[in-house]
Amino acid sequence: MALTLPPLTLYIHLPWCVRKCPYCDFNSHVAPDTLPEAETVAALLADLELDLPRAWGRTVHAIFFGGGTPSLFSAASIEAILEGVGARVRLAPDAEITLEANPGAVEHDRFEAYRSAGVNRISLGVQSFDDERLAVLGRIHGGEEARRAIDAVSSAGFDNFNIDLMWALPGQDVAGMQADLDAALSFAPPHLSHYQLTLEPNTVFAKHPPALPDEDTVWAMQDAAAERLAAAGYANYEISAWARPGRESRHNLNYWRFGDYLGIGAGASGKITLPAEQQVLRTRRRTIPASWLRAAADRSFIAEAEPVAAVDLAFEFMLNRTRLAEPMPLADFRARTGLDESALQPGLDRAIEAGLLERRDDVLLRTEHGAQFLNDLQAMFLPVAD
Ligand code: SF4
Structure with missing residues (x-):
């Protein structure tokens, strides 16, 4: 059989957060007092150039700024990245450009500036509207701040946005889960990610596990959430992702469909099909932000680039x-x-x-x-x- 080229998207990892949440196993790191914004912008564009020969002539259909907390970066930096990307790759005119933001890590009027910079979708890490649950999760925001951030996203003119919610939280019951879900739905988000909290290795929660809801409660929560979301017109297109018709996350959907994606920034993974070589190449960037940034000196950002074995x-x-x-x-x-x-x-x-x-x-x-x-x-x- 011959490999053929699937759609291509671009993932950009910005690894810094205000603090590390105890459940988080992402490549996220506490931000220094002054974020190295200008160096990061330049390094990301140099990093992207390493992938260009493998993706020559292909159109990028979506860009996803993930993290970490990309909203710690100014709109000017995001704009500079997008301009630099646009000068280096062919971007589809209707490309979906998502930026992850956290309530508490972005001021109200910054959303408008992100929109002017070219971002057309915001993914907001709300997780819960319940102050007590948010404190247990180690989040830096409260329920009221989450509501204000969603309002700010809407009033900035984003008609496409996602709310991230977590469920099966320590001390949560079915009614608490439903209250969170209802609060999120009151903003009519086009997309809702509804993640069950799981204890991941190498996290504070794995070392000091909180008491989680029992299995019966978890099943009851799952059923209640599915019923509520389906009734509200959302399709469960991926295990934890719900969307109104046509509002699925384009980058994530491409990823799950085994499409291609360039992955740049500290710790980012990429997947690129090489039909001439009949190979699917996996790439991974240096994980530690400081080491990834230092790699700009000799452009040694890529830690691994290996063809996937047929058996895998x-x-x-x-x-x-x-x-x-x-x-x-x-x-x-x-x-x-x-x-x-x-x-x-x-x-x-x-x-x-x-x-x-x-x-x-x-x-x-x-x-x-x-x-x-x-x-x-x-x-x-x-x-x-x-
Ligand atoms: S804000 Fe998100 S990426 Fe950052 S530490 Fe918390 S869960 Fe991880």
Whole structure:
């Protein structure tokens, strides 16, 4: 089978935060007193240039500023990055440009400036509207500040924005989860990310675990949230992501569909299809912000650039693709991995037999059971040791 080029997006990582939240396993670091904004802008553009030969002539369909807390950066810096990107790659005229922002880390009128800079979607890390829950999560904002930030996003003219909420929080019950959800829905966000809090390795919460809601409460919360969001007109297009029609996150959707993305900035990962070499290349930038910044001296930003082994490709495709509710044409599998569908065996047979996937002609469908037991479904496609 021949690999063909999927859509391409660009991920830009800005790794600094006001402080580190105890549950966070992202590549985020406490910001120095003065953010190295100008150096970061220059380094990001130099970093991008390393990927250009591999993405020559391709159109970038979306840009995503993630972190960390990208809203710690001024609108002038974001504009300089976007101008520099526009001078180096071909950007689709309708490209979706998302910036992650945190209430408490952005002043009211900065959203207007971001919009003038070219950002057309804001993703706001609200997590909860309940002051007590926010304090346990170590967030720097309160519920009232979260509300003001959402109002500011709307009044700045963003008709496309996301609210991040977390659920199954320490001390939360079903009513508390619903109150958070209702508060978020009162702002009619086009997109809502609804993440279950999980304890990730190498976090403060993993070392000192808080008491989380019991399993029955978690199931009850999940059912109640799904019912409420569906009734409000949102589709659960990815395990934790809900959107009104046409408002799915373009960069994230491309990522889950096993599309290509350039990843620049400290610790960012990228994936680039190289049809001439019949390879899918994974890239990873230096993780520690100071070391990534120092790499500007000799442009040694890239810590790893390795082709994905054929044996891992099928698993990686399914790991991402099974997160989505939409049908999975096997033609996509062939085009994006360069593999024949026999590379999905025997996982495919097992998943169908267990009722986690269904097959209709040349299309796979994740069942409701498959969504509920996603980890089991994904594990069925793990490479088999020789
Ligand atoms: S604000 Fe977000 S990225 Fe920063 S430490 Fe908290 S959870 Fe992590």
